[in-house]
Amino acid sequence: xxxxxxxxxxxxxxxxxxxxxxxxxxxxxxxxxxxxxxxxxxxxxxxxxxxxxxxxxxxxxxxxxxxxxxxxxxxxxxxxxxxxxxxxxxxxxxxxxxxxxxxxxxxxxxxxxxxxxxxxxxxxxxxxxxxxxxxxxxxxxxxxxxxxxxxxx
Numbered sequence: 001x002x003x004x005x006x007x008x009x010x011x012x013x014x015x016x017x018x019x020x021x022x023x024x025x026x027x028x029x030x031x032x033x034x035x036x037x038x039x040x041x042x043x044x045x046x047x048x049x050x051x052x053x054x055x056x057x058x059x060x061x062x063x064x065x066x067x068x069x070x071x072x073x074x075x076x077x078x079x080x081x082x083x084x085x086x087x088x089x090x091x092x093x094x095x096x097x098x099x100x101x102x103x104x105x106x107x108x109x110x111x112x113x114x115x116x117x118x119x120x121x122x123x124x125x126x127x128x129x130x131x132x133x134x135x136x137x138x139x140x141x142x143x144x145x146x147x148x149x150x151x152x153x
Contacts, residue, residue, distance in 0.1 A: 003134045004056070004141075005123035008048075011145055012115045015044050019108070022092075031095045038092055042085050043147065049078045051144035056126060059137060063129045070122045077114045084110060 018041035025034035057071040084107040091100035130137060 002124070002127050003138060004126045004130065005119060007138060007141060008052075008056075008123050009115075009119045011044075011048055012119070015041065015048060015111075018044055019104075019111075023104070026092075026097065026100055031092065035092050038089060042089065044145075045081070045085060047145045047147050049082070051141045053078065055137065055140050055144060059130060059133065060122075060126050063133075064125075070117070070125070074114070074118065074122060077110065081107065081110055081114070 018037065021037040022034050022041055025031075025037050053075060057074070061067050061071055084103060087103040088100065088107055091103050127134075
């Protein structure tokens with residue numbers, strides 16, 4: 001059973017699609033639409049990070065006893081991506097296409113590398129170690145990702 005991997009990887013693709021909408025708006029010079037689409041993307045990313053950091057990672061750590069392993073790396077990368085998101089937002093606010101292009105390229109590369117690690121290493125480990133908790137875990141992840149439960153990020 002790969003329920004966690006499938007659910008979380010699907011949300012990665014959803015976030016990717018939201019970023020494409022931002023890019024399309026920037027390319028067409030629709031800065032206000034780009035800012036609106038970016039707000040949607042940024043919100044989805046924050047909810048994704050929160051779902052992992054408040055539910056998935058702690059449960060995985062408890063189950064495996066691995067507190068300094070892949071979850072620690074992923075938390076660090078979330079912090080880096082939060083900084084990159086702020087840089088992209090600033091570039092969009094300034095309507096600076098060049099700054100936007102550089103910032104979003106760095107963010108995209110980091111997201112791709114991060115998602116590969118999660119989808120090929122961490123999520124399959126979660127599926128293996130949390131198999132008996134998936135029925136209770138998935139609704140919580142869904143709520144977090146939908147933004148229904150607010151947990152500080």
